[in-house]
Amino acid sequence: MEEQRTPGPSASGGPPPWWRHGPSGWQGPPGWHRGDDQERRARRPWRSTLLLTVFVFVGSSFASQAQEGERAALDLFARALLFVGCGLLLWRQRYPVPVAFGTAAAAMLYLGAGYPYGPVFLTVALGCFSAIVTGHRRAAWAAVGMLWAGHVLVAHWLYRWLPPSGDTPAAWGQEVVVATWIVAIVALSELVRVRREQWARDRTERAQAAKRRADEERLRMARELHDVLAHSISVINVQAGVGLALLDSDPEQARTALTTIKAASKEALGEVRQVLDTLRAPGEAPRAPAPGLDRLSELVEQAAGAGLTVEMRGTAPKLPPGTDLAAFRIIQEALTNVVRHSGSRHARVLVERAEGALRLRIDDDGPATGEDAGGSGNGLAGMRERAAALGGTIEAGPRDDGGFRVLAVLPLKVKEDR
Structure with a gap:
């Protein structure tokens, strides 16, 4: 260039x-x-x-x-x-x-x-x-x-x-002819100037729009990588601690922890590879479908591997791909925060349709450990960005009873069965 x-x-x-x-x-x-x-x-x-x-x-x-x-x-x-x-x-x-x-x-x-x-x-x-x-x-x-x-x-x-x-x-008539030619030259020049300025503005607007799209794509990739890695590494970290603690006293349980680490790392590598393939070849169709709420059972199993019991309630309606992915990532990030920042080993996830919107509510009983779960880290910021991109909202903060709640409301367009 x-x-x-x-x-x-x-x-x-x-x-x-x-x-x-x-x-x-x-x-x-x-x-x-x-x-x-x-x-x-x-x-x-x-x-x-x-x-x-x-x-x-x-x-x-x-x-x-x-x-x-x-x-x-x-x-x-x-x-x-x-x-x-x-x-x-x-x-x-x-x-x-x-x-x-x-x-x-x-x-x-x-x-x-x-x-x-x-x-x-x-x-x-x-x-x-x-x-x-x-x-x-x-x-x-x-x-x-x-x-x-x-x-x-x-x-x-x-x-x-x-x-x-x-x-x-x-003759004065000659001056009229000269003046007419001058006006014609100036008028034509002004017309060309206006057109060129319009073309320049159009080029600038197209360049700015392309830059915005590139920035939005980079932000989307950053959110995807953060959500994939944060969740998987949290599970791996917990299971690695369990494996080290039980390596001598309970080798079979340690083996189970290592198996969970292997499965979580394999899945993380697959999702990271999919994101990187999209970066290398923009515009091509992804090799694997993006995760959605139909994979919540896998998410529950991964959380169980990290020692977290997840209670699921509600049934998700059919969702557009973008909304489906955003809902999955929001629940994934919320459960990851429970694993990392909460002393509770139990979480409740509610998925429901209410007033033309998809409501996601993730609760844990606390108390908070380590970093404040309500901080302004990348996880909560990423959830808010995902919801805002769809015209939705995210509310996250401590509950009155000492636990923590994440409430997401996403606009819902249900595909009607014919």
Whole structure:
């Protein structure tokens, strides 16, 4: 991916000139403000400028022949002015404001010297067009206004002292035509500027939306890994303690603890591998279905392996995959917290449908041991994030009788059987 650079300070140590980078917050098309001189030279519009120069010189020659006797013939000075006006367009992307004024000044000198009307106006049109689309609207308007005012002075007052000799004042209708062309150029330039700004906003919004999706996906993966690892490692930790304590006195019970550790670690590795596969190949279908409330019996068995008796009540309705996964992870994390932070070895889980929502209630009798179970750890934060993502709520805190309760309410959309 090409590195995006922002304009740096000028060589003198101060901020970049205002006329180089346009209004505050406007960065122009990608690649216009590179710091690398070689890239800047490579991006100069050589081909279009060369084609325009050829057209201006050829067209001015034909215009000189058509206006012979009315305007001064093209000479070396006229061609030099045409060449300057065209040559300035090479820098119209880097320095749009000086180019706009430079082309207008060259055209004004060209007309003031009495040379024939013709494609010289194209250099001004392109210079001012570039200034407007890069955000320098006032400078472009000032440049074309300067040219028009200079033309009015030359055509209606200064013509007496300027070539060609014997010239007469121009008709005012001609000024209307010139003003109409100027308005058309400005209007077209403004239209292009508005479209480019809209495209830039659309690109920015798409980039921000993609970043939000990536952040949400990373957060979802982090929650999945936390829930899987926290639960499995809690079970493994408890069973490892049991195995160590009974290794000599009750080898058979120690063997059972080791078997539970093996099963819990195998399941954890499988779920972690599934999450990592999703990270490596985003968009592909998962190899195994995401866990849901249909696996609550497995969760109860794992909790029993950690010495926790779980009493299940209620029947879960059919749920969308996202809600099903969130409900499973919330119950899993709540039971993990009981194992880690509660002195109680008994927990009650209630799953019920109430008022168009799925209610999950997980209770234990306490008391709390070690860290405060009501703290703001990642477990409770992850449960709240899961519920909030579905438009639900989580309430977690100590009960009046000394235990702890987690109450989750998730919006429910039951799939109707047909």
